[in-house]
Amino acid sequence: MKNLLSMEHLTKEEILHIIARAAAFEKGEAAQLNRTYNVANLFFEPSTRTKTSFEMAERRVGCEVIPFDAGFSSALKGETMYDTVKTLEMIGIDAVIIRAKEDEYYNELLEGIECAVINAGDGAGQHPSQCLLDLYTIYKEFGHFEGLNITIVGDITHSRVAKSNANALTRLGANVRFLCPAEWAGDFEAAHSWEDVLEDSDVIMLLRIQHERHAVSKNFSKDGYHEEFGLTAAREKRMKQGAIIMHPAPINRDVEIADELVECERSRIFSQVRNGVFARMAILETILKERA
Amino acid sequence: MKNLLSMEHLTKEEILHIIARAAAFEKGEAAQLNRTYNVANLFFEPSTRTKTSFEMAERRVGCEVIPFDAGFSSALKGETMYDTVKTLEMIGIDAVIIRAKEDEYYNELLEGIECAVINAGDGAGQHPSQCLLDLYTIYKEFGHFEGLNITIVGDITHSRVAKSNANALTRLGANVRFLCPAEWAGDFEAAHSWEDVLEDSDVIMLLRIQHERHAVSKNFSKDGYHEEFGLTAAREKRMKQGAIIMHPAPINRDVEIADELVECERSRIFSQVRNGVFARMAILETILKERA
Amino acid sequence: MKNLLSMEHLTKEEILHIIARAAAFEKGEAAQLNRTYNVANLFFEPSTRTKTSFEMAERRVGCEVIPFDAGFSSALKGETMYDTVKTLEMIGIDAVIIRAKEDEYYNELLEGIECAVINAGDGAGQHPSQCLLDLYTIYKEFGHFEGLNITIVGDITHSRVAKSNANALTRLGANVRFLCPAEWAGDFEAAHSWEDVLEDSDVIMLLRIQHERHAVSKNFSKDGYHEEFGLTAAREKRMKQGAIIMHPAPINRDVEIADELVECERSRIFSQVRNGVFARMAILETILKERA
Numbered sequence: 001m002k003n004l005l006s007m008e009h010l011t012k013e014e015i016l017h018i019i020a021r022a023a024a025f026e027k028g029e030a031a032q033l034n035r036t037y038n039v040a041n042l043f044f045e046p047s048t049r050t051k052t053s054f055e056m057a058e059r060r061v062g063c064e065v066i067p068f069d070a071g072f073s074s075a076l077k078g079e080t081m082y083d084t085v086k087t088l089e090m091i092g093i094d095a096v097i098i099r100a101k102e103d104e105y106y107n108e109l110l111e112g113i114e115c116a117v118i119n120a121g122d123g124a125g126q127h128p129s130q131c132l133l134d135l136y137t138i139y140k141e142f143g144h145f146e147g148l149n150i151t152i153v154g155d156i157t158h159s160r161v162a163k164s165n166a167n168a169l170t171r172l173g174a175n176v177r178f179l180c181p182a183e184w185a186g187d188f189e190a191a192h193s194w195e196d197v198l199e200d201s202d203v204i205m206l207l208r209i210q211h212e213r214h215a216v217s218k219n220f221s222k223d224g225y226h227e228e229f230g231l232t233a234a235r236e237k238r239m240k241q242g243a244i245i246m247h248p249a250p251i252n253r254d255v256e257i258a259d260e261l262v263e264c265e266r267s268r269i270f271s272q273v274r275n276g277v278f279a280r281m282a283i284l285e286t287i288l289k290e291r292a
Numbered sequence: 293m294k295n296l297l298s299m300e301h302l303t304k305e306e307i308l309h310i311i312a313r314a315a316a317f318e319k320g321e322a323a324q325l326n327r328t329y330n331v332a333n334l335f336f337e338p339s340t341r342t343k344t345s346f347e348m349a350e351r352r353v354g355c356e357v358i359p360f361d362a363g364f365s366s367a368l369k370g371e372t373m374y375d376t377v378k379t380l381e382m383i384g385i386d387a388v389i390i391r392a393k394e395d396e397y398y399n400e401l402l403e404g405i406e407c408a409v410i411n412a413g414d415g416a417g418q419h420p421s422q423c424l425l426d427l428y429t430i431y432k433e434f435g436h437f438e439g440l441n442i443t444i445v446g447d448i449t450h451s452r453v454a455k456s457n458a459n460a461l462t463r464l465g466a467n468v469r470f471l472c473p474a475e476w477a478g479d480f481e482a483a484h485s486w487e488d489v490l491e492d493s494d495v496i497m498l499l500r501i502q503h504e505r506h507a508v509s510k511n512f513s514k515d516g517y518h519e520e521f522g523l524t525a526a527r528e529k530r531m532k533q534g535a536i537i538m539h540p541a542p543i544n545r546d547v548e549i550a551d552e553l554v555e556c557e558r559s560r561i562f563s564q565v566r567n568g569v570f571a572r573m574a575i576l577e578t579i580l581k582e583r584a
Numbered sequence: 585m586k587n588l589l590s591m592e593h594l595t596k597e598e599i600l601h602i603i604a605r606a607a608a609f610e611k612g613e614a615a616q617l618n619r620t621y622n623v624a625n626l627f628f629e630p631s632t633r634t635k636t637s638f639e640m641a642e643r644r645v646g647c648e649v650i651p652f653d654a655g656f657s658s659a660l661k662g663e664t665m666y667d668t669v670k671t672l673e674m675i676g677i678d679a680v681i682i683r684a685k686e687d688e689y690y691n692e693l694l695e696g697i698e699c700a701v702i703n704a705g706d707g708a709g710q711h712p713s714q715c716l717l718d719l720y721t722i723y724k725e726f727g728h729f730e731g732l733n734i735t736i737v738g739d740i741t742h743s744r745v746a747k748s749n750a751n752a753l754t755r756l757g758a759n760v761r762f763l764c765p766a767e768w769a770g771d772f773e774a775a776h777s778w779e780d781v782l783e784d785s786d787v788i789m790l791l792r793i794q795h796e797r798h799a800v801s802k803n804f805s806k807d808g809y810h811e812e813f814g815l816t817a818a819r820e821k822r823m824k825q826g827a828i829i830m831h832p833a834p835i836n837r838d839v840e841i842a843d844e845l846v847e848c849e850r851s852r853i854f855s856q857v858r859n860g861v862f863a864r865m866a867i868l869e870t871i872l873k874e875r876a
Contacts, residue, residue, distance in 0.1 A: 040636065048366035049379050052332065055358050056383050066639050071364055072655055074632035079834035087633050087833065090857035091640050112847070249379065250371035263404070273382035340658035341671050344624065347650050348675050363656055541671065542663035555696070565674035 001286050003117045005106050006126040007164045012171055014286075015135060021282035022136045022275065031061035031285045037094040039284075040068040042084070043120070044075070044100045049249060049273055050120050050129065054097050057280035061288070066093060082108045089115040094291055095284070098122075116287045124158050130248055131164035133279035135172070137272050138203060141244055146173035151197040153179045153229060154207030154256065157186035161248045162207060177201075181220065181229065194229075198238055206231060206247040206256045222255050231257045236266065244268050293578050295409045297398050298418040299456045304463055306578075307427060313574035314428045314567065323353035323577045329386040331576075332360040334376070335412070336367070336392045341541060341565055342412050342421065346389050349572035353580070358385060374400045381407040386583055387576070390414075408579045416450050422540055423456035425571035427464070429564050430495060433536055438465035443489040445471045445521060446499030446548065449478035453540045454499060469493075473512065473521065486521075490530055498523060498539040498548045514547045523549045528558065536560050585870050587701045589690050590710040591748045596755055598870075599719065605866035606720045606859065615645035615869045621678040623868075624652040626668070627704070628659070628684045633833060633857055634704050634713065638681050641864035645872070650677060666692045673699040678875055679868070682706075700871045708742050714832055715748035717863035719756070721856050722787060725828055730757035735781040737763045737813060738791030738840060741770035745832045746791060761785075765804065765813065778813075782822055790815060790831040790840045806839050815841045820850065828852050 001014060025031070039058050043051050058065050068088070075084060085096055095116035098105070103123035121127045135145075142148060150169055156162045156178050166176045178190035179197050191197050198204075209225065226232070231245065236258075239245075245257070245267045253259040262269060293306060317323070331350050335343050350357050360380070367376060377388055387408035390397070395415035413419045427437075434440060442461055448454045448470050458468045470482035471489050483489050490496075501517065512520070523537065528550075531537075537549070537559045545551040554561060585598060609615070623642050627635050642649050652672070659668060669680055679700035682689070687707035705711045719729075726732060734753055740746045740762050750760045762774035763781050775781050781788075793809065810816070815829065820842075823829075829841070829851045837843040846853060 038640070043364070046364045046366060046368045048360070048371065048376055049383070052358055052360060052380060052383050052385075056330070059356060059358075064643060065359075066636055066643075067359065067649075067651065068632075068636060069361075069653075072627070072630045074630060074834040076630045077834050078836065079632065080837070083833070083835060083837075084632055086854055087857050088636060090854045091633070091636050091861055092858075093636075249375070250366040250369050251375060252370065253372070253375075270378055270382045273379050274384075277383055335656070338656045338658060338660045340652070340663065340668055341675070344650055344652060344672060344675050344677075348622070351648060351650075357651075359651065361653075541667070542658040542661050543667060544662070545664070545667075562670060562674045565671050566676075569675055 002290065003106070004128050004283055004287060005117065005119045007128050007131050007168045010128070010168070015132070015168060015172065018132050018279065018282040018286060019136050019139050021285060022132075022278040023140070025060070025278040025281045026275075031281060033062055033285060033288055037063050037288045037291070038066055038092050039063045039095045039097065040066045040088050040093050042068050042070050042096055042098045042100075044070045044098075045121070047099055047120070049276065050099065053273070053276045054120065054129075054280055057277050057284055060277070061281050061284050063284065066091070080108065081105055082112070085109055085113055085115065085117070089113060095287060116291065118283060118287065121160055125160055126164045127160035128164055129276070129280055129283055130161055131168055132283065133272060133276040134161070134165055134205070134246060134248070135168060136279045137246065137268050137275050140275070141268070142202065145169060148174045148202040149177065149200050150174050150203040150205060151177045151179055151201040152205045152207065153231070155184050155210060156180050156188050156190065156207070157184060158210060159207045165205065179229065194235055198235055199240060201240060202243050204231060204239065204243065204245050206245065208248060208250065209252055209255055222252070226255050226258075230255060231261060233258050233260060236261055236264065239266065246272060249273065294582060295398075296420050296575055296579060297409065297411045299420050299423050299460045302420070302460070307424070307460060307464065310424050310571065310574040310578060311428050311431050313577060314424075314570040315432070317352070317570040317573045318567075323573060325354055325577060325580055329355050329580045329583070330358055330384050331355045331387045331389065332358045332380050332385050334360050334362050334388055334390045334392075336362045336390075337413070339391055339412070341568065342391065345565070345568040346412065346421075346572055349569050349576055352569070353573050353576050355576065358383070372400065373397055374404065377401055377405055377407065377409070381405060387579060408583065410575060410579065413452055417452055418456045419452035420456055421568070421572055421575055422453055423460055424575065425564060425568040426453070426457055426497070426538060426540070427460060428571045429538065429560050429567045432567070433560070434494065437461060440466045440494040441469065441492050442466050442495040442497060443469045443471055443493040444497045444499065445523075447476050447502060448472050448480050448482065448499070449476060450502060451499045457497065471521065486527055490527055491532060493532065494535050496523060496531065496535065496537050498537065500540060500542065501544055501547055514544070518547050518550075522547060523553060525550050525552060528553055528556065531558065538564060541565065586874060587690070588712050588867055588871060589701065589703045591712050591715050591752045594712070594752070599716070599752060599756065602716050602863065602866040602870060603720050603723050605869060606716075606862040607724070609644070609862040609865045610859075615865060617646055617869060617872055621647050621872045621875070622650055622676050623647045623679045623681065624650045624672050624677050626652050626654050626680055626682045626684075628654045628682075629705070631683055631704070633860065634683065637857070637860040638704065638713075638864055641861050641868055644861070645865050645868050647868065650675070664692065665689055666696065669693055669697055669699065669701070673697060679871060700875065702867060702871065705744055709744055710748045711744035712748055713860070713864055713867055714745055715752055716867065717856060717860040718745070718749055718789070718830060718832070719752060720863045721830065721852050721859050724859070725852070726786065729753060732758045732786045733761065733784050734758050734787040734789060735761045735763055735785040736789045736791065737815070739768050739794060740764050740772050740774065740791070741768060742794060743791045749789065763813065778819055782819055783824060785824060786827050788815060788823065788827065788829050790829065792832060792834065793836055793839055806836070810839050810842075814839060815845060817842050817844060820845050820848065823850065830856060833857065
């Protein structure tokens with residue numbers, strides 16, 4: 001693996017390898033890297049958990065992290081992404097972790113760049129490290145993917161998480177379904193009522209209502225969304241035994257999920273964050289090991 | 293000590309312990325910590341000295357500092373302080389150092405959060421690490437607190453420093469007095485003329501006129517404030533032998549204090565900054581030692 | 585060398601020493617420093633390559649880097665540069681690396697400041713670390729400076745790079761010429777046509793059109809500038825054998841230089857970035873070695 005750009009590029013074997021290494025790191029194993037690698041985190045959009053998670057994972061696998069302030073860089077002077085990354089490569093950076101608002105910004109990095117590129121979210125495109133931590137979370141819970149009913153709820157067409165996860169989970173044998181207001185389904189086939197998916201789901205994966213990308217639907221207030229598509233306390237009671245709740249966060253409490261459910265027994269929302277460090281250590285090790 | 297939120301929570305013994313450890317660190321002693329702790333600095337308001345002082349202290353006690361860019365975090369997406377801190381905890385952070393503009397923002401962190409919380413300033417509330425470095429500075433100078441006349445000058449009602457210091461110094465036996473324009477006294481009993489406090493003060497502690505919080509009084513221009521309530525060269529000459537001048541900084545030169553006095557013999561303004569690193573090392577050690 | 589403020593302050597011997605140490609670092613030699621020095625990077629203007637290059641160089645010579653967020657510091661509260669730097673000195677910082685928009689901002693740091701000051705760009709003034717990496721790049725290529733024809737092309741009067749380089753290269757024996765639109769020459773004697781300089785130049789050093797400082801000339805569109813003063817593919821073919829192309833970057837592709845030439849055989853544009861880390865290691869070592 002030279003880069004991690006999109007889940008579509010990963011084979012099933014590569015996915016399972018990363019899950020296995022994440023599990024090993026969680027058990028306390030050290031990264032198998034022969035030297036100190038230099039990395040830089042280029043976050044052109046706000047982020048708390050993805051950025052700090054990478055910062056922690058980078059240190060835990062022994063990287064040197066060179067600070068890069070995306071909001072105060074030469075990108076402001078109109079420098080291209082290629083020139084920015086090539087510059088970092090010449091400075092001695094081995095891998096860049098990038099979040100940017102342009103879909104597939106990484107296409108201009110496919111030729112001429114030697115340093116590894118890890119996509120930490122591209123516009124409404126992919127978010128592969130989030131996907132891999134979600135897969136690791138599901139795997140830890142059930143030990144397999146085959147036959148699991150996994151329901152993704154929310155604004156599917158604008159969600160990086162939905163696309164990355166649907167692709168990978170389907171390939172791993174899970175049965176992925178969507179639930180959302182009709183107007184948000186786009187080209188996806190989706191249920192429009194909890195009744196169709198609530199009681200047989202093994203995993204309910206809630207997506208964030210992205211206020212900063214587009215308003216809650218014209219047809220829904222926040223309260224209205226919660227009532228019709230949110231996970232309420234009454235709905236949680238009807239969930240299957242052993243079923244879990246996931247959310248990539250940040251959460252809009254009482255919109256996607258009732259405030260009181262955020263840390264309930266079924267919730268893996270904060271566990272996902274914890275698992276994210278191990279998944280990202282696995283990603284970094286896998287990619288950096290291939291370098292001299 | 294699990295957290296450091298407000299001086300009111302510290303016993304006299306805890307205060308004296310931190311002063312003693314600060315003194316030990318200044319003499320070159322190493323921190324008594326058994327492992328590397330992970331910390332993050334969440335500064336939601338601009339800061340130079342408090343933030344860089346913590347950054348330095350954290351490294352000197354052997355912490356790993358995970359960068360957190362408050363101005364570019366998911367707080368922008370409306371994430372609650374609880375969810376932000378819980379996320380950092382799950383990522384593996386042992387202690388967060390927080391500055392925020394809401395008074396007592398930390399109240400929502402009292403339940404459910406395991407990681408330690410160190411308050412680096414809450415709105416117009418408290419600023420306990422500044423207070424502890426001020427106490428250390430006074431202790432180094434006089435060797436005791438009992439009976440010292442300490443005059444705090446400036447916008448008392450809006451000052452975190454004034455509140456934290458008045459509480460602690462009074463408990464330690466000092467005689468704390470205030471000097472300010474009548475309209476800024478609030479509920480405090482205060483002198484309104486230097487004549488009442490100038491010649492018998494052991495410590496004159498100037499507060500910053502906070503342009504960014506509220507303008508200099510309607511009744512005072514900057515020059516007018518300096519003339520009536522600033523420490524001028526003429527006033528400095530009338531100070532008691534051995535008396536010292538303190539200021540938490542940043543300074544407005546020629547407003548709170550005459551430019552020529554900033555580094556005069558009585559001034560401990562830059563020494564306070566130096567002492568701050570030792571005081572914060574003591575705070576970090578005291579809090580982190582209690583963790584596994 | 586206590587500070588590095590302007591190329592004019594460096595003797596020829598000091599320049600050659602830094603070039604020699606840069607070469608040694610490039611060959612893998614370690615820095616000759618006896619302790620860990622603390623440094624802080626104060627960038628009050630956006631920067632990618634200078635800032636990350638210093639961050640890397642600092643780590644490679646074994647420094648501890650204390651983060652400083654210039655865009656979120658007490659400078660926003662009106663703190664003077666002197667007070668900011670003095671504060672960092674009291675916190676334990678040994679050297680500050682500063683970029684600021686004021687010409688010769690460092691004049692207020694010449695007295696009373698003990699920590700070393702390295703100028704990483706002052707307004708339209710100097711940019712000595714860029715100059716030293718340029719000199720190192722030229723020296724690596726030709727092994728000497730005497731008699732080289734070096735042509736600097738672009739907005740000379742507003743360029744820190746032009747001023748720093750012209751001064752130093754002339755002292756080192758090179759023959760420095762300028763090429764620019766008549767209205768940009770200021771007090772410099774400059775050619776206004778490529779015909780006068782293209783074929784006998786050993787080094788063509790392109791300057792960035794600084795959109796953020798002033799617009800492309802009223803008399804030139806971007807395309808017009810490229811046609812008349814840009815390095816086009818046709819012009820590159822007429823360059824002398826062994827001649828090289830340099831540019832401090834960030835590049836405006838197809839303005840100063842044709843897109844296809846950026847990584848051509850003659851181009852040292854990305855090599856300059858690589859050399860910058862070694863030059864800055866040499867600067868840091870030279871300055872820090874003189875401290876206790």
